Amino acid sequence: MKYDKTDVPSRYAQARKLPEETTKLWLETVSGYIPQGSIETIVDLGCGIGRFSKALADYFSAQIYGIDPSWKMLKEARGATLSTKVTFLRGSAEYIPLTDGLADLIFLSQVYHHIEDKKRAFSEIKRVLKTNGFLCIRTSTIENLNTILYLRFFPPALKKDMEFLSSRNDIIDTVHSSGFKLKGHEIVRQKFANNLEEYCEKIKSRALSDLVSITDEEFHDGFDRLETYCKEQNAEMDIIEELDFFIYTKVCLK
Template identity: 30%
Template sequence: MRRIDYDTDQYREYARSRALTEQQLQAWLSAFEAALPARRPLTGLDVGSGTGRFTPALARAFGPVTGIEPSVRMREDAQMQSLPPGVRYLAGSAEDIPVQPGSADYVLMFLSWHHVQDKPGAIRELSRVLRPGGRLILRANFSDHHPRYWWLEHFPRGFEVDASLFQPLDEVVAMFTSAGWRVADFSTVTEPSSGTRGDMLERLRLRTGSFFAQLSSDEQAVGFRRLEQAVAADPDAPVPASAEPLLTLERP
């Protein structure tokens, strides 16, 4: 996929366009808890932490967390929050994680794997920073297990284009298992409704990267026109819950 520069304009609206409700956040924390050892505290890394929508919650639930984020603007936004003890943010990426070897019990990568340019290099770096038996919680979309978001159907080639941004599941698994990792779990997490369809439409207007960057201006115009017409019929209808894939991998 095209590289997205979050330091230009994406950072301005990212937090709102990707905001989670409390119910959504708790659903994800429950899924993460099931993937992690029962002991506490755990030392975690949130790689691709963005504006920090998960990092503080991870610290409160599991123990100290370092958010790793390459975008200067996104890190600045994250650091402006009221942070609980044990949270810090560092410049870095999946290919270059500035922490000591074997210093983390787990890594969360939430919708950031598809942005990684050097995936074999990232796997080597993840192997370096995790302790033996440490876990990578990979919330990634996969081309063959792609959620069918309700709004995609209104865009020309919507599902096809969105799914094409991601690797198939077996390809991702093979990259890790060939490096000695094992699959600890693959499951589907039901993410609760994010609110009304009217609100979701406004949030989608704030996204100019990822999926929308792959569409022509005509395709975007047609899609939003169709979506607006559909939402206008019942703007207060709730956004449907979605089934989201979650892959947990264990370092050798």
């Protein structure tokens, strides 16, 4: 998605902000596979507005390079992130503006499905990653779409996700064939919103890429149905959804 041609970046924080406990859950999930003290440099690839960048810097006491192709996203990221440990640069998965063997860990959050040339992207990731470095992928897959509440009310968005997203096995096979060894895979249940009112406000902002891709009429019809549903339910219920987490190591060729 070409975010610089839209006003989505200015709304993205509202739509994608995670509860603190959810951010902590993801940091702990990543660190569970990594030897303590082994991470000095992290690339937050496809960092968007930088919602994980500072958290990664603080949690791992690491230098972070946030890379994104969108000037507008990077502007939001720089405005929201005050840390000497975080540097934001324009680039993409296919063209990472960093030197060879720099990163101990490369982190992709909800980026995999946006990568147009995966062969080139994983070649670049291998170049920038240190020997025995880690590649972490946090992503939606076809298999967990049925846990995403709003998609029940937006059939056109669900259809686009089914066409656009990969299956778990597709991701495992694609990354493995690019020269990475799977170290672990988890299905992570995360809290996306604290209650239905907060959830509706996130969806109303229409900053999620599948909701941007449908027509205005389809969006308004779907949101009316979602809003009606939310008013009929227990407003204090946590909104839980599933995402997939994959962690790989760079294979060393002898």
